[in-house]
Amino acid sequence: MYGIKKISELLGVSPITLRAWENRYGVITPTRTEGGTRIYSEQDLSDLKWVLHEKEDKMISIRQAMLAFKEKQASQTSFTSPSSSDISFSNLTDAIYEALIEYDASTATETVNLAFANFDYETVFHQIFIPILYNVGYQWETGKLSVAQEHFISHFIQRKILRFFEDTQSEQGTVKALAICPPNEFHNIGLLLFSLFLKKRGVDVIYIGENTTKESIKSLIQINQVRLICFSVTLNSHIHYVVDFIEYLEKQPVKLDYLIGGHAANQLPKEYQNHVLTGELEDWEKWFQTTHYHKKVKRHNVKI
Incomplete structure (x- = not known):
């Protein structure tokens, strides 16, 4: 949930303009607190992004973009989730992808929830989300998807995964x-x-994520007694950063294990290949069972 100031920052549109759009077009209307404060949902943010993209992409007025959005709302029955009798990974994947390329987060979320209701969330991520991301990458590289579409879909999927990550507690x-x-x-x-x-x-995972420098984690490792470092590298041009990172870690006084995944991991020098792990769930499980980690921890499932 967002206040109007945060929505203004995320969209680059002034609060005055947002209020004017609400009053003038009455299409995207935030809820209000008892005190009258506007509260925007994720869906409101997604809808406003769609309107702005439509305006910029087609070089039309905001009024025309709002009318296009209203027409889109009226025709949303064209994108429907698979029925309970027609649930398969391919059908769910296609339905979510088709909704997302149209910036239809509402229908995509409905279909994702249907998938979660029928399959374990790890299965959904690997059998549905990963194929969508592969398809997005291919369609973007061949010029069939815009940068906006690629970002929208990637961020949608990332938010769904983060929801589970944040709600899964480690001992x-x-x-x-x-x-x-x-x-x-x-x-x-x-x-x-x-x-x-x-x-x-x-x-217990400390997730730092993208664009991390080796100097920034030295004290973090020592203070938190980290024993396993997990890297992800997707571009061949970044291989030397991983090698440099590992060489730096090996000079530290604490002995560390490390794993490397990502599309470019198989391009690492031969001496690092025994640390590479593929992106397949079954390979992750096999690796985990052969390590000493699974003997020291308990499983913590989460239901959302």
């Missing part, structure tokens, strides 16, 4: 892991998924 005092991307690496959804995998199995 204090257990093994601690640190999840990071090397400098200039900003693709972090795979790393987030693996962090959630570890948390679900009781490992």
Whole structure:
């Protein structure tokens, strides 16, 4: 939930303009507190982003963009979730993807919730979310998706994963892991998924994420007694950052284990290949069962 000031910052639109749009077009109307304060939902934010994208992409007036949004609302029955008798990974994947490329977060969320109601959330992430992301990457590279669409879909999926990550609690005092991307690496959804995998199995994960410098984590490792470092690298041009990072860690007084995942991990020098882990859930499970970590932790499932 957002106040009008935060929405203004996120959209780059003044509060005065937002209030004027609300009064003039009556399409995107936030709820209000008892004191009259406007409260915008995630859906309101998504809808306003759609309107602004429509205006800029088609070079039309805000009034025309608002009318287009109203027409979109009226025709939303064109995107429907699969029925309970027609649930499959492919149908769910297609339905979510088709909704997201139209910036229809509401229908996408409805279908995601249907998936969660029928499958374990890790299964949903790996059998539905990952194929969507692969398709998004391919469609973007071939020019069939815009940057706005790619960002919208990636952020939508990331928010869904973060919801589970934040609500999964690890037992204090257990093994601690640190999840990071090397400098200039900003693709972090795979790393987030693996962090959630570890948390679900009781490992206490400190998730830092994208664009982390080696100097910034030295004290963090010592203070928190981190024993496992998880890297994600998706671009070949970032391989040298990972190597530099590992060489730096190996000079520290604490002995650390480390894992490396991501599309570019198989491009690492040969001496690092035994630390590479693929993106398959079954491979993660096999790795975990062969380590000493699973003997030291308890599993912590979460239902949302």
